Amino acid sequence: MDNINQVLLVAGTHGNELSGIYLNKLIKERMYAADRSTFSTNSVIANPKAVEQNVRYLDTDLNRQFSNANHDDTAGLAEYTVARQFIDRHASTEQQLIVDLHNTTSNMGATLILLSNDAFYQKMGAYVKQRMPEANILFEDRKPWDEQPYLCTAGKCGVMIEVGAQAHGSLKFDTLKLMKQMLTMVLDYVEKHNLNQVQALEDYDAFFYVEEVNVPLGPDGMRVATVHPAICGRDFEAVKQGEPILATFFGYDIYWEREQDIYPHFINESAYAKANIAMALADKRLVSVN
Ligand SMILES: [Zn+2]
Secondary structure, eight states, X not given: OOOOOEEEEEEOSSTTOHHHHHHHHHHHTTSSOOOBTTBEEEEEESOHHHHHTTSSOSSSOGGGOOSSSOOTTTTTSHXXXXXXXXXXXXXXXXXXXXXXXXXXXXXXXXEEEESOOOHHHHHHHHHHHHHOTTOEEEEOOSSOGGGOOSGGGSSSOEEEEEEESXXXXXXXXXXXXXXXXXXXXXXXXXXXXXXXXXXXXXXXXXXXXXXXXXXXXXXXXXXXEEEOTTTTTOTTOOBOTTOEEEEETXXXXXXXXXXXXXXXXXXXXXXXXXXXXXXXXXXXXXXXXX
């Protein structure tokens, strides 16, 4: 990876995720230092109208508008236009890293979401994990870069910081603090990368996204199960073969059947409720950086 000359911090991709929106304000008011000696930092609000209304989006999810796939089905929607404008303004900036700031209602602590397993990102994960052991490093690297739908993939280089649990539209001290801590680590890493001063890194455990779990629905389209109470709030904790993941209203549970442990996350994320997604699942694997 070449040197990064510019970091673009993006908040308000989802208009009701306030940690990033307030961190943007703190940066503008010079109450949080986002510049380093080897790059400049620009901080923007991605979807100002959604922020104004304190909603996730106006018409459709902005953070699913950035794959190179056909966008005919969303043309004409507000976020389609916002995405095109974002691409025009920011996507072609060379040697730029986009850091997109998000909140989740799930109990995911500070999670760094990496969309490629290139050495630059693997080492970023190691750097952050070493200095912030409670952080979760989550790779969603199953799609090629161009097919990733996320805003942070608009250019050639990007990551997401996802911090929770925080109800959308609300603002918590601890969650904002976690976001600041993780962002500081990411910016420090970029600085060290540019200076060629990334010191010895340790191998680390990271999570690798596998699939989503949908809540089963009845004939009326309503749910017939919930996330099992045994795993509520226990994001990134292992679920073993034979342990329950969903509880049905009929009195029986739905179990994890495969032999390999699985790690639920985005458990009960409220923004995924509309799509009846109960959680996402990940494997845990060692990332070797040496
Ligand atoms: Zn979000």
